Amino acid sequence: MQDIHISVIGCGSRGREVVGNFLSAGKGRVHVCSAYDPSAESIDAARLRWNLPDLHAAASPQEAIADAQADLVAIFTPNAKHCEMILAALAAGKRVFSEKPLGITIEQCRSIIEAEKRAGLRIMTGFVLRYSPIYRKVKELLDSGTFGSILSIAASEHRLSFAGGNSMSADYGWRRFRDQAGPYLLEKCCHDFDLLNWFIGGKPSRIAGFAGLDFFVPCHANLWNKYDHAVFASMVPEEHRINPFTSDKDIYDNHAVILEYPNGVKVNFTLTLANAIPERRMYISCTEGTIIVNSDEYFIRYRRYGEPADTTLRYDCTGTHGGGDAVMAKEVIDALLHGGQTDISGSSNGLDCALVALAADESMRTGRIVSMEDLLK
CATH class of the missing domain: 3.40.50.720 (NAD(P)-binding Rossmann-like Domain)
Structure with missing residues (x-):
């Protein structure tokens, strides 16, 4: 070509x-x-x-x-x-x-x-985590069949205070407004929902969610000057920093989501935007073993029934998005130049993970369990 x-x-x-x-x-x-x-x-x-x-x-x-x-x-x-x-x-x-x-x-x-x-x-x-070697290994382990079928997944993304605060503390920031970014679950966690759909093999049928704006609020405004501003705004140039606790915003800063898939798999997912210790983790319970993946600490740990000890795999996740950006670029360009790549993330993946995030947000705002079937009518 x-x-x-x-x-x-x-x-x-x-x-x-x-x-x-x-x-x-x-x-x-x-x-x-x-x-x-x-x-x-x-x-x-x-x-x-x-x-x-x-x-x-x-x-x-x-x-x-x-x-x-x-x-x-x-x-x-x-x-x-x-x-x-x-x-x-x-x-x-x-x-x-x-x-x-x-x-x-x-x-x-x-x-x-x-x-x-x-x-x-x-x-x-650009669902870049699909390309990260650590998550591709998880997919390989699940697809091997040696862990049986997935029963449930406990997943979390606990972001550092500056990672959440950067969205709240930039005077030019658009991610704190729904009309520009969509709900925060969509803006940041469409990656996580894409991985969950990929691992489980479909999108959920029922979704419930709970959320609040409880940290980046005026009653905590004293924290802005109690700590160095970089604690909450390290990626924002000083001349553009505003107090993230008093800035205008209409997104949540803590979220809990429950998903039920048609094949019976249950998922609980938690997102928080202000932490001193970060963690992006999945605990995958299967019928014949367990897999734990933590991309902030760069490891996969797993064990099948009957095995005498855990196996731990360490990964170099120092590249952006756990090394996924470089892999994505190579595979996208290879597909454009030579064709034949069928596993490049596309519009159907984008629709499915957006549906999960938007259904969860609907549940958070209405207080009801959302049926994916009803959402698609």
């Missing part, structure tokens, strides 16, 4: 990282023909990161999408703009790579999948 020419929509830190990885993986066969970002500073940073001093800065996303050289549009906008950009790219006959989530409403996700079918083009999505 011919070389790949990319138009980039959104040149913030995530866009710069992913496209930089695409360029490295392409080994001279991947080119950025144009890029759009409303921030001239971000465009300049992209030129530096990609070593493209003469990179064309489009005046609008429409101009970047319409670039005659481009055969792939890579989208890294705030979440609320994903749908609009994806639909425009498909209408222009371009293939699409979009950062997660696919959209921030069920209607948006459906419209994207319908447009993809009409266009006969492929959407690739």
